[in-house]
Amino acid sequence: MSTLEVAYTLNPITPTQVDRFKPIARSVVGNNSSALGFPSKFGGGRSLVSGGAVTHPEGSLIYYDDRLISCQPITSTHRNIGASILSRCSGAASNARVTVFIEIRNRSQADYYIAAHDFKMILWIDQQLPDCFSGAPPSKHDHEYWIHMENFPGPVFSTSQDRQELVNVMASTAVDAATSDGSTSPMSAEQLHENLETIKRFSEEIDIYQTYAIARLWNMLLQSRVINKYGTPEARLDRFITISERPPKFTGIYEKVNKLMLHTPHAHLVRCARAWADRIAYTQEWRKLKARNEQEWQQVMHLACVLIMRVKYPKSTECVLTALCSFSASLLVNSQSTCSFKVISNFSLLTGLGSLASVYYLLNESQNLGHHAADASTYFQEREEYAYGVQRIAIINAMPQALLIWGFIFFLAAVLI
Structure with a gap:
């Protein structure tokens, strides 16, 4: 000081x-x-x-x-x-x-x-x-300058040269995003194209509003450069390179839990690893994760309702599984089989209800989360573990699907007894 x-x-x-x-x-x-x-x-x-x-x-x-x-x-x-x-x-x-x-x-x-x-x-x-x-790369200097311009876009305005350079960088980034799955672009190719069209409509006399827009877009691009060590020997050229070199897998207690859940969490582990590769969040990857999870959970919710209805009203089950029910009809005569049927049916009902409750909770939580990279960072940072990374998140996200599958397994077992 x-x-x-x-x-x-x-x-x-x-x-x-x-x-x-x-x-x-x-x-x-x-x-x-x-x-x-x-x-x-x-x-x-x-x-x-x-x-x-x-x-x-x-x-x-x-x-x-x-x-x-x-x-x-x-x-x-x-x-x-x-x-x-x-x-x-x-x-x-x-x-x-x-x-x-x-x-x-x-x-x-x-x-x-x-x-x-x-x-x-x-x-x-x-x-x-x-x-x-201390030790900041050149991209950090650029980023801080444009943060200043975003905070204070007047009375000093950006120049037409700034705008043209931004157009060139965005065009190059758009091509990269459109042709590479592992692009480090902070925006999708479609978003970049829309913003490019907006910038090209700017007048020659740049004012405070245009300066703000230019600075805002520069900041998104430069923040990605800083995070990915742009312009340094350690520059990250593909955001999924670590996933390719070290595919995500469950370890420790979570490996046993994954087996108990019939390996349903593995798909969620891959999704989380892609959305949080190197602990860097990208808006488009986060939105893909949310959309895919929500679609899967909605399917699980519908199937869980079907399972509960079949267990609660077994006569309707006989209409659907006539062959299986006729095969087990003779066995249901003795009381021991009837008792086993009720016990296993109750297990099926409980797992179905558990699936329904967990999917409602996760779906409601996901729909209340934001849609940007900052929201993704907050989500993963609050839930990841030092030793296991995102493994616990994958386990929790797969819970409705695993409970549903176990519910159907108990249901079929009850019908066949």
Whole structure:
């Protein structure tokens, strides 16, 4: 941290750490900077000219004053902190197009960063660096810059060159997504095509709305690059490469449970492994997982209802399984067989009810989950285990199907007794 005029400590942060949805209260900012030991004017030709506020496309206010920007209304305190930061910029950054973000957290600390628009980078003074940015790859710099532009798409707008570069990257990514099952694209080929058509309709004069849209799309692409170590020797070229090299399988106690459940969880294990490969979630893969699970659970629900009806009203069973019932009719005469029939039928009924209850719970839970990669990450992180990964999730998701199969096995056994 750097100390400014003894009064404020400057804390370097990244745009990711800015929560514009919950800005620091204005009450922590004093309106009289002279009482805090600051000069009343900038000096050195860097005085900030008239400013104001613009409305973010999502509805919040962006406060600015020349090269300063903030989630807070800008006061003389912000101006003096900004003047000190700008006066300490060195090298090419001192003459470049820059925006200084400042957020005063309390009466002794202010968060800041410098967005260098010509270099598409986030900078800090005096060789400061946030802890989370240590050793960051080049794609991380790009990503943080466009997060800044998404948070503050005005009054500095993106350029037509930014838009054209985005179009080129999205077109290339769309081809990759359309031709490769393991593409690391954060969007499907169809989504990329739709967004490309939207961008191409933008006017030549880029405004705050177009800047926001461009930054939003850049962020989706760049976040995927950061996660997949784009531009490094360890770059992940296929998101399913680890699954191909190490196919998922059950271990420990879950291996025995998988056998008891007639290996029905294996398909769910493969699905979960694909949706959470290398602990990275993709929106399209998550939606496929949800849709496939929900379709399977709905089928199980219908069959479980059929099973319960057949067990509850055995005479209707005789109509469907006439041959089996006539074969077992002579055996049902003795009381021991009748007792066994009732016991096994009850087992069939219980497993059918268990299947119905579990499928209702899982189906309701799935339908209430979000449809984006962030929702997938939350889902898997809350349920995975350190030693077994997603194995427990697969076991739980296969429970309705396994109970249904056991229910039909008991039902057939009861009919044949």
